[in-house]
């Protein structure tokens with residue numbers, strides 16, 4: 001079995017490259033029938049409105065929803081998180097279609113516009129408990145969403161104190177949202193709910209493969225066949241020579 005990566009738009013190549021480094025085959029998924037050949041799915045970051053329009057065009061929504069409901073492992077990163085959420089706020093006029101399944105409300109552009117993108121050291125205790133490595137993860141937030149509230153079955157894997165964001169990202173919109181976040185002074189940026197994993201940031205753009213290894217452990221076929229997967233947690237490598245501005249501008 002191979003891992004499918006939704007390849008309509010966004011950073012699907014980067015996800016496939018990380019899977020390859022871990023010895024796992026990632027295949028591009030663009031058509032409903034291709035979901036029959038994969039055991040799990042990664043929905044990359046990009047632009048969720050565009051992704052939704054393309055998914056509609058390719059008649060992917062029924063198959064994607066069925067895939068989620070069948071309990072197959074699905075990981076949404078950034079726009080992929082928005083896609084998986086039951087409810088999204090801050091959408092473009094007319095809204096956008098979501099796959100749903102993840103019991104949460106997500107704010108589409110919580111951290112502001114493209115220029116308010118940032119990197120931060122994010123504590124990830126549950127992932128460290130499974131994967132080892134440094135206590136934090138160099139998380140890349142590109143015009144990122146955040147989770148405003150979660151249902152009872154959702155496990156929070158990472159959050160950020162709003163005070164910390166204010167110092168790295170002086171976006172007045174964040175102050176306004178503070179009152180409406182149930183988590184008080186923190187905002188949620190990574191969650192797990194059964195077969196679903198979601199991160200508001202982009203692990204596929206860093207050298208630290210712990211999130212990919214963590215996800216692969218949710219895929220039974222892969223866990224049985226590749227017990228030798230070793231995550232590399234050289235989080236300082238982050239972008240290497242690249243930086244956020246080298247990546248495409250998402251509208």
Ligand SMILES: NC(=O)CC[C@H](N)C(=O)O
Nearest residue numbers: 045046047048078079142
């Ligand atoms: N880097 C990203 O995936 C950005 C997602 C973007 N906020 C959206 O609405 O789709």
